[in-house]
Amino acid sequence: MPCPAIPVRPPGVYRPRLHRVLLVGLAMLLSGATALAQTRVEWVATTATASWVKQPRLGAATGPADAIVNLAQPLQTIDGFGACFNELGWTSLSGLAPVDREKIMRELFAPGVGANFTICRMPVGANDFSRDWYSYDETPGDFALKDFSVAQDEQTLIPFIENARRYNPALTLWASPWSPPTWMKLNHHYAAAEVKPEYRQMMPTLADNGLKPEQAGKEGANLFIQEDKYFAAYALYFTKFIEAYQQRGIPIGMVMPQNEFNSAQVFPSCPWTATGLARFVGYLGPQMQQRNVEVFFGTMERPNQALVDTVLRDARSSPFIKGVGFQWAGKGAIAGIHQRYPNLKLYQSEQECGDGKNDWKYCEYAWTLMKHYLSNGANAYLYWNISLQKGGVSRWGWSQNSLVTVDQAAKTYQYNYEYYLLKHVSHYVQPGARRLATSGVFTNLLAFENPNKSVVVVAHNDSSQDRTVRLTVGQQTVAPVLKAHSFNTLLLK
Structure with missing residues (x-):
C-alpha cells in the first residue's frame, strides 16, 4: 500500500498554533527562571558547636514538598x-x-x-x-x-x-x-x-x-x-x-x-x-x-x-x-x-x-x-x-x-x-508580621510573612542525622540540608 502523500509547507508559510505553543512554553520557562533569580534566600544555621553560621546559596529543588508554607493563610499578628x-x-x-x-x-x-x-x-x-x-x-x-x-x-x-x-x-x-x-x-x-x-x-x-x-x-x-x-x-x-x-x-x-x-x-x-x-x-x-x-x-x-x-x-x-x-x-x-x-x-x-x-x-x-x-x-x-x-x-x-x-x-x-x-x-521577624499556616510531613518549623512581604521560615532538625527538607513557599521550592540538631532560619525575599 503506497504511503499517503506528506503535505509540503510552501515557502513563507508557518504553523501558527505550534509557533504560539513554543513561544508560550519558552516564556513560561524564562519567567520561572526570572522568578527564581529574583527570590533571594538567606540561610543561617546554629548547632551546639557553631552558632549563627551563614549557609550556601540555595537553588531550585524538585520533587514532592516535605513542608508547604501557605501564603494565602495568614494567622496572628506578631x-x-x-x-x-x-x-x-x-x-x-x-x-x-x-x-x-x-x-x-x-x-x-x-x-x-x-x-x-x-x-x-x-x-x-x-x-x-x-x-x-x-x-x-x-x-x-x-x-x-x-x-x-x-x-x-x-x-x-x-x-x-x-x-x-x-x-x-x-x-x-x-x-x-x-x-x-x-x-x-x-x-x-x-x-x-x-x-x-x-x-x-x-x-x-x-x-x-x-x-x-x-x-x-x-x-x-x-x-x-x-x-x-x-x-x-x-x-x-x-x-x-x-x-x-x-x-x-x-x-x-x-x-x-x-x-x-x-x-x-x-x-x-x-x-x-x-x-x-x-x-x-x-x-x-x-x-x-x-x-x-x-x-x-x-x-x-x-x-x-x-x-x-x-x-x-x-x-x-x-x-x-x-x-x-x-x-x-x-x-x-x-x-x-x-x-x-x-x-x-x-x-x-x-x-x-x-x-x-x-x-x-x-x-x-x-x-x-x-x-x-x-x-x-x-x-x-x-x-x-x-x-x-x-x-x-x-x-x-x-x-x-x-x-x-x-x-x-x-x-x-x-x-x-x-x-x-x-x-x-x-x-x-518584624513587628506586624503574620504567622503563616504550614502543612506537610515535616512539622518542626514556624513560618511568618513580614510587612515587606519577605517570608521567614525557622526550622529545627532534632534528629541525630542530617536531613534534607524540601520546602515550598508560594511557587518556589528549595531543599536545604539541615544539620543534625540544628536551628535554621531561611529568609526568602
Missing part, C-alpha cells in the same frame, strides 16, 4: 520579641568594660543588627532577680502615697532601659509587680512562702527570707487586703509608677496586675484569686485608660482557662482587659483561650528559666516552648533574664539561664545557646 529588664541584669553588665557592655546592648536592641528586640518587660518594684526586696512606698498606711519614690530604680532599671532605648527609641515596654508594698498584704511580708527544709534539699543555695509559717499565703486565696481603700491606693501606686517613668522619658504601654497570681513563693510574690484581681482591675482600669496604658490579665501560670474566663466575664474588669499573659504551666491554657477569644491579644510573658547551666539540651527544650506558644496564637514572645553573672544565682538563691553570661572576675562575656535560638526568630 507584636515582637524581647526579654525582661531585671536589676541583676544591669549589675552583671556593669561589671564589664563600657565598650563591651555597649556591644551587647547594640547587639540586643539596635534595629536590624542582632536580636532586634522590640518589646520588653520590667518589674514594678522588686522581683526575684532584684538586688534585694524593695517597693516604691513602704510607709504603713500611706494611702495617699506621699512617700512614693522610684529612687531605687534610678540605680539600675532606669539606666538599663535608657541604654536600650538609645539603640531603639521605639522599644515597647510593659510592667507587672511581683509583690505590692508589704503593708497592703495580709502577712505584711514581701514573700508568700517560708523556706522549708525540703526546699533546701532541692536547692542548697536558697536564702532564708524570714517568713514565719503563719504568714504563708496559698493558691486560691487573696493575700492582698480586699478592701476598697487598699484597692484605690494600689491603683494609685500603678499610676504614680507610670507617671514617674513618663517624667524620665520612658513610656510604659501596658501593665499586668500581678506576676504568677496563683503562686506563693519564697521571693517577692502575692497570691490572688481571679475574682480578687477582677475587683482590683475595676480600680486599676480607669486610671490606666486615662493614661493610654493597656491592662492585660496575668501573668497566668496555671493551665486553668476558667481563671481567664472569670476576669473576662466580670463586669468590673472586662471593659479594661485587652489581652492575657501566659507563662510556665499557663502554656496549657493558651490554645483554648485563643480558640474561644480569637481577637484577644496573647503574650508569652516569661520563658521558663532553666537551671543556670545554659546547655544545648535546654535550648532545644526552649524551642518546643517557642513553637508551642507561637503555634497557639501568641502575639509576642518574651525571654526572662537578659544577662546574669556566671552561675546565674538570684538574690534568693535560684540559679537560672540568661541570654548573656558575664564573668566579672575575668571581665569577659558570652552569648548563650538560647540567645541564638531567640535571634533565629527575632532578627528576621
Whole structure:
C-alpha cells in the first residue's frame, strides 16, 4: 500500500498554533527562571558547636514538598520579641568594660543588627532577680502615697532601659509587680512562702527570707487586703509608677496586675484569686485608660482557662482587659483561650528559666516552648533574664539561664545557646508580621510573612542525622540540608 502523500509547507508559510505553543512554553520557562533569580534566600544555621553560621546559596529543588508554607493563610499578628529588664541584669553588665557592655546592648536592641528586640518587660518594684526586696512606698498606711519614690530604680532599671532605648527609641515596654508594698498584704511580708527544709534539699543555695509559717499565703486565696481603700491606693501606686517613668522619658504601654497570681513563693510574690484581681482591675482600669496604658490579665501560670474566663466575664474588669499573659504551666491554657477569644491579644510573658547551666539540651527544650506558644496564637514572645553573672544565682538563691553570661572576675562575656535560638526568630521577624499556616510531613518549623512581604521560615532538625527538607513557599521550592540538631532560619525575599 503506497504511503499517503506528506503535505509540503510552501515557502513563507508557518504553523501558527505550534509557533504560539513554543513561544508560550519558552516564556513560561524564562519567567520561572526570572522568578527564581529574583527570590533571594538567606540561610543561617546554629548547632551546639557553631552558632549563627551563614549557609550556601540555595537553588531550585524538585520533587514532592516535605513542608508547604501557605501564603494565602495568614494567622496572628506578631507584636515582637524581647526579654525582661531585671536589676541583676544591669549589675552583671556593669561589671564589664563600657565598650563591651555597649556591644551587647547594640547587639540586643539596635534595629536590624542582632536580636532586634522590640518589646520588653520590667518589674514594678522588686522581683526575684532584684538586688534585694524593695517597693516604691513602704510607709504603713500611706494611702495617699506621699512617700512614693522610684529612687531605687534610678540605680539600675532606669539606666538599663535608657541604654536600650538609645539603640531603639521605639522599644515597647510593659510592667507587672511581683509583690505590692508589704503593708497592703495580709502577712505584711514581701514573700508568700517560708523556706522549708525540703526546699533546701532541692536547692542548697536558697536564702532564708524570714517568713514565719503563719504568714504563708496559698493558691486560691487573696493575700492582698480586699478592701476598697487598699484597692484605690494600689491603683494609685500603678499610676504614680507610670507617671514617674513618663517624667524620665520612658513610656510604659501596658501593665499586668500581678506576676504568677496563683503562686506563693519564697521571693517577692502575692497570691490572688481571679475574682480578687477582677475587683482590683475595676480600680486599676480607669486610671490606666486615662493614661493610654493597656491592662492585660496575668501573668497566668496555671493551665486553668476558667481563671481567664472569670476576669473576662466580670463586669468590673472586662471593659479594661485587652489581652492575657501566659507563662510556665499557663502554656496549657493558651490554645483554648485563643480558640474561644480569637481577637484577644496573647503574650508569652516569661520563658521558663532553666537551671543556670545554659546547655544545648535546654535550648532545644526552649524551642518546643517557642513553637508551642507561637503555634497557639501568641502575639509576642518574651525571654526572662537578659544577662546574669556566671552561675546565674538570684538574690534568693535560684540559679537560672540568661541570654548573656558575664564573668566579672575575668571581665569577659558570652552569648548563650538560647540567645541564638531567640535571634533565629527575632532578627528576621518584624513587628506586624503574620504567622503563616504550614502543612506537610515535616512539622518542626514556624513560618511568618513580614510587612515587606519577605517570608521567614525557622526550622529545627532534632534528629541525630542530617536531613534534607524540601520546602515550598508560594511557587518556589528549595531543599536545604539541615544539620543534625540544628536551628535554621531561611529568609526568602
